[in-house]
Amino acid sequence: MRVLGIETSCDETGVAVYDTQRGLTADALYSQVAMHAEYGGVVPELASRDHTRRLLPLIQQVLDEARLTRSQIDAIAYTAGPGLVGALMVGASTAHGMARALGIPVLGVHHMEGHLLAPMLEPESPDFPFVALLVSGGHTQLVAVEGLGRYRLLGESVDDAAGEAFDKAAKMLGLDYPGGPQVAKLAAAGDPSRWRFPRPMTDRPGLDFSFSGLKTHTLTAIRQLEAAGALDDQARADVARAFEEAVVDTLAIKCRRALDDTGLKRLVVAGGVSANVRLRERLATACTKRGARVYYPRGRFCTDNGAMIAYVGAQRLMAGERDEPGLMQAVPRWPLDSLREP
Incomplete structure (x- = not known):
């Protein structure tokens, strides 16, 4: 299964493709740090607008790097929370729109579960x-x-x-x-x-x-x-x-x-x-x-990234989890211990 992962929970736009047979095949990240530094912290409205500008070009960049077309993606995973609600909605709406157009499953995943399992992307994983x-x-x-x-x-x-x-x-x-x-x-x-x-x-x-x-x-x-x-x-x-x-x-x-x-x-x-x-x-x-x-996790996967979302999404999608058709998830507060085994 080839899963496109989308991360837009805060101030970094992350996209990746995880193949359950080959592992991570491509990833890209755009950081908004320079933009928010002027204000001394993250400005939610600016973050959401920048995700909107960056996300589709990053998706195309990652697909090109992985040598895939959109029709070759089997499923899409996106960060559903926790995070800034406007930023989350950018990723959720993009994921659901693409999934509906392509006729493939889509799943919202927990941002902190992504961090939790990011070391699983390494050659020597726990x-x-x-x-x-x-x-x-x-x-x-x-x-x-x-x-x-x-x-x-x-x-x-x-x-x-x-x-x-x-x-x-x-x-x-x-x-x-x-x-x-x-x-x-x-x-x-x-x-x-x-x-x-x-x-x-x-x-x-x-x-x-x-x-x-x-x-x-x-x-x-x-x-x-x-x-x-x-x-x-x-x-x-x-x-x-x-x-x-x-x-x-x-x-x-x-x-x-x-x-x-x-x-x-x-x-x-x-x-x-x-x-x-x-x-x-x-x-x-x-x-x-x-x-x-x-x-x-390796250095670039310590901060927010699309690879961890693609990986966690792949594990849960293979276990049969899916979002309901048309039901996007954007959960600003989402306790990690509320998650359940698939």
Whole structure:
């Protein structure tokens, strides 16, 4: 089965073709980061309009790369949620329109299930079961994964997601959007011994996260430096390092707990923040000590992409799932643990 995957949940337009016999045959991505950077964050209306402009040319680009015509596509999968409702509607309406014209099945899939299973696109993919850390601008969750659609939520952020906290810290430090890569770059020049910021919710049992207090602590440190006239380039780097270390340690501590609590030896890490080098180093150390192994998607599949949607769509389409004719799905809020095994 050749499945066309469409991703338009937020600020990146992703398209891919996944062949259940040959694997991923083509993918392309257009990022809106430069457009939204002017505003310091994603502007939903601009995101929707840009998806409308980019999606059809990207679909044609991917089909050309895969050496396929539209009539050779067997099914279409699209991101149905969670995400920005206007952006989701662009992908949903395009997918349903194409599917109806071609007379093929179409299916809306869960964006976070795409991230969860993105490492399955790699040559060395994890076997079920495993623990997954989904860590991005909109989500920070720990999930026990027993199989496709068999997900048990272990813990999640009660306020800001880790990626959102990175973006807010970047803004406090006068850095550009998106904040994660900018904070990490600045932190590389920071002195790790100057400050130790709190590791939120690690002094109590459980696997939930909270980064709101850490954000406030970071702002307080910056304001104290400003009041003292000491917020120079080195001080900003030191704050960035302290902030990054706190987020990374918090994520690593909770991942260790999740592995210990479940007794599992495989950890999947996906979502935009999974590209953070310091986080990868910390998790590698933690897993090695436990005789466990950590898996990631390749770099370009850490952020939103069409390949993960095509892959998940293919698995569920092969199991017989379909959207009802003419019934598009656009679900801005969609809990991952509401999904079921096909």
